[in-house]
Amino acid sequence: MKEFLAILCLTFVGAARSVEPSQCIAPLGMESLAIKDEDITASSSFDHGNVGPHHGRVRNEINGGAWCPQTMATPDSKEWLEINLHTVHMITSTETQGRFGNGNGVEFAESYMLEYWRPRFNKWVRYRSKTNGELLKGNINTYLEYKTQLDPPIWASKIRFIPYSSHKRTVCMRVELYGCRWSDGIVSYSMPQGDKRGNWEFYDLAYDGHWDGEKLKYGLGQLTDGQIGPEDFKLAFHQENSQGWVGWKNDSREGKPIEIIFEFDKIREFSAVHIYTNNQFTREVQVFAEAKVMFSVGGKRYKGEPITFDYMEDCIFETPRNVSIKLHHRVGRFVKLQMHFAARWILLSEVTFDSLPVSGNFTEEEEIEEPVFQKDQVPLGTDNKNVISAVNPSGGMGQYLGIIVGVLAVLVVFMIAIVLYIVIQQRRYKSSPRPSQVPGGCDKAALYREPSLGRLTSSSDYADVRDPEYAVPLQPPQTPRTPPTLQNFFPKPPSVPPPPEKYYAATEICGGGFVPPPPPLSTPPPVRLGRQPRYVANARTYVGP
Incomplete structure (x- = not known):
């Protein structure tokens, strides 16, 4: 159980570092000549x-063996040696050396200062370390190099x-830079400055941007320097050179x-963000309850549904942890x-992103919707520039393409449904039996007739059935069916009475509306085979032959 808890605790420790300062220590090219001569300039020589x-390259003895400004150094010196790296680099160390000049040089700088430029800045920014302020230690002679680790590092x-x-x-000076290319792509972050808790200041002291009251703008600082804070936030105020x-x-x-x-x-296209945060809940410090991430191309409007992340409260382990949020390849x-x-x-130490640059045409969001002009109207004070779109539109039809596709899809589904309905109805019609030609209210006995063999001639109205076992089903005549004529739809009353029915089962009888009349009194009943009928009239009994 203890081993399991130890492994679980280790999963919380360790920040997401896309650029590790301890690994970002490579020389950038002054000594190796990777930095070209045209990229090295100076205020004067x-x-x-x-x-x-x-000639201001460390461990190089070409010509005079160093860069020497035209004027002497003073507390208010304005001479400088500039190195252009073209792209933003994370600079973790600097190295300086005096002019040896094959034993003839006696010039070196005991101290120096640094200024740096980043694309987001509109001016040069003076570097300040956490301990020594603006001044950095230089050399004590003309031949020994001195390397200074920058804390915090410089993004420039x-x-x-x-x-x-x-x-x-x-x-006179010879110099070298150490660091690596800044692959995160973060130019700056803006946020409210941290708060004070008693004697502890949770400020972003490494922030190099503009500090406007409680708002930090256009700079970088502790959240991107690749260094994480201690497990106990109090140790940052007691240990020297400890990241807070x-x-x-x-x-x-x-x-x-x-x-x-x-x-x-x-x-860029973003896949994840990693937030290194403290969770000392016994000291009123916890991971955020909910985080929302929104994206924008121009920085004025954040369109689209934000990505929402709910964190499950942890009141067991107080170790700091790295919270990762998937960003589902959103672009901005x-x-x-x-x-x-x-x-x-809420205490934070690092925020890093997993992202890759993307190419394409994108539109910067506007804060206010632009007015609609007629074709012959041009708004004043605007230049005729090409509007860049997030989707490459082909004319005005592009914005209605989705609606057209949706309507066509609905029509196709509707046509398929109609075809399926017709096919199903045809199959049902073929598989179902033909409708019976017998009326619904007809007695089944009316469909049978007695064979004519052995039957006495008598009236068809009173034809009797000898035995139901000899009944023969009444079959319809096998004549081809012809379509009805118009006269059948408009029947006329017959001119003469209909002939008597041949069979006992008649149409009128089946219809239930016909009642046969009683036989006349003068007509004797038909003779039945095998039995002599008897008639009783008044008091006289007559027995037939």
């Missing part, structure tokens, strides 16, 4: 051909080295969910994540 910016497409000195001095948690309190949100908007470099460039409180606090 003392001698471009001898100590120009393209361009980076600048700015030499610094507390007093005027001549400096970003937290929000339900009391200050008036029951509203925490909302984080992620912006990506291009339109902006992703909005809403998390509803299950307890008083």
Whole structure:
């Protein structure tokens, strides 16, 4: 049982890291010349051909052996060496070296600062570490390199080295960058700044964007740096260089969910999002009760039904866990994540996405519906640009294609139903017996007649049956059936009385409306075979022959 619980606890531990900082340590190409000379620029050079910016490569001794600015370094230095990486990279370390110059150099920088540029920014941003602030340690001589690990890392497409000195001095630098290409594609995320709990500040201190009151915009920070917080959130405030948690309190949100908007470099197809969260329920910290994920191409309107995820409350294990939500290959460039409180606090450490860039034409959503203009009207203040659509429409018919297909499908189903009904009716008609020609109210005995052999000639009205065993079924005449004429539909009364019926079973009798008249008193009853009838009249008895 203990082994099972241990395995179950391990399944909760471990954040989803698409870019692992400990593995993102490769040199980016200053020493190996992978970074081209034209991608290395500087504010100025003392001698471009001898100590120009393209010579500022670590462990290289070409010409002067380093980059040397035209002016000396000061506390207010404005000289810089810039490296253009073209795409966003995660930079985890930097390395610097002075000018050795085959033993003739004496210039090096004791300290330096970093500035970086990201496509989402409109300006250069000064880097600040968690411990030393803006200043980073440089070199102590001209030949020994010094490598500095960046905490937090930098996400940038361009980076600048700015030499610094507390007093005027001549400096020269050789540099290298370490990191990897940023494959997540996140350009920035915006959210409310974290809250304070007593002496503990659950702020996103690594956030490099704009901090507007309680709102963070256009930057990256602790939620994307690949480092997870400790199991006990208190340890982050006592251990040096420990990654903390970003937290929000339900009391200050008036029951509203925490909302984080992620912006990506291009339109992507998303398969999952992984949220590393704390669950110390004994300290009023729990995983969110419900999360909703919405997508947008332009970031103004989030169309479509949101993906809703309900988390089952866990009040047994207090270990942090990685909550994964499937996104079912939804497409967008902006992703909005809403998390509803299950307890008083929500603490997050990492949010990562599984996504891939997609190609195609997509329309950016508008906040307000555009007015409809006539063909000869053009709205003022707009350029004649091609409208990009999320689906490649072919004329105005494209928007009605779905309706047309639906109507055709209904018609096809209706026609199939009619054909099936006709076929079934024909089969029933063929398999069912022919309708009886005998009237429903007719007595069955009327369908039989007695053979003429051995019968005395007598009136057909009083033909008697000797024995029912000798009754022969009355057969209809075998004559071909002819279609009725119009006269049959409009019968006329006969001119002469109908002849007496030949058989006992007559049409009028079967109809039930005919009652035979009594025989005349002067007519004796017919003679029966094998028995002499007797008549009794008044007081005289007559016995026949």
